[in-house]
Amino acid sequence: MTVRDQVSIAGVPWPVYKLLALGVAAIVLVIVAVATASAAPAVLAAAATGTVVWLGLGAFQSTE
DSSP, X not given: OOGGGEEEEXXXXXXXXXXXXXXXXXXXXXXXXXXXXXXXXHHHHHHHHHHHHHHHHHHHHHHO
């Protein structure tokens, strides 16, 4: 990884793909919560989406 691939948050370097995964999960959380008006499906969908994006981009990042 290069320095461009990390963002410093409170002095701790975070890889950009992890922040992207958290952002996508937050968006999915809001969309599903509004669509279903229920917390359970929203949390489950956001957790699944975040995990898939995190692992997928992490695997892609490590192959470069």
